[in-house]
Amino acid sequence: MTRASPRSRSPEHVSDERYRQSPLPMASAHPDPPVTPATLRTMRANRSRDTSPELALRRLLHASGLRFRVDMPLPIDRRRRADLVFTKVGLYVFVDGCFWHGCPVHFVRPKTRTDFWMSKIEGNQGRDNDTNRRLRELGHTVIRVWEHEDPVDAAELIARMYRALRDKR
Numbered sequence: 001m002t003r004a005s006p007r008s009r010s011p012e013h014v015s016d017e018r019y020r021q022s023p024l025p026m027a028s029a030h031p032d033p034p035v036t037p038a039t040l041r042t043m044r045a046n047r048s049r050d051t052s053p054e055l056a057l058r059r060l061l062h063a064s065g066l067r068f069r070v071d072m073p074l075p076i077d078r079r080r081r082a083d084l085v086f087t088k089v090g091l092y093v094f095v096d097g098c099f100w101h102g103c104p105v106h107f108v109r110p111k112t113r114t115d116f117w118m119s120k121i122e123g124n125q126g127r128d129n130d131t132n133r134r135l136r137e138l139g140h141t142v143i144r145v146w147e148h149e150d151p152v153d154a155a156e157l158i159a160r161m162y163r164a165l166r167d168k169r
């Protein structure tokens with residue numbers, strides 16, 4: 001779940017933002033805007049920011065007493081953001097949208113402008129890997145959950161990791 005709806009911005013969702021804000025999103029980057037009505041529907045359905053799975057996850061964590069920062073710029077690159085950050089223990093959580101991050105279960109290759117979309121999504125995946133590596137090099141812990149995952153399961157995983165890191169300090 002990334003940030004497309006509401007207001008959480010994640011590094012990987014910068015592209016979402018652009019699509020939402022411009023009537024001709026890719027006009028400058030592509031002479032022939034690749035946005036067909038079907039693609040727009042796909043994009044709307046796949047907005048990642050503050051989508052309900054992410055909100056559900058945040059509510060569950062909050063209800064369990066955990067406190068965290070939301071949509072926080074990363075120390076490795078202020079242009080990238082994490083969806084949830086437990087700053088004291090260095091735990092960074094990303095909720096990845098199935099479309100934008102190429103979920104192995106739900107991602108469907110767009111039928112039009114396939115090369116354009118695939119390079120975009122592969123770019124996101126490459127950035128995700130780079131973000132993971134660089135955060136870990138700093139000694140941080142990274143958890144990525146897909147937006148399709150059960151928020152209860154995801155919250156349990158995150159809470160467990162948070163407690164393990166806290167107890168280790």
Ligand SMILES: [Zn+2]
Nearest residue numbers: 098103106148
């Ligand atoms: Zn998925």
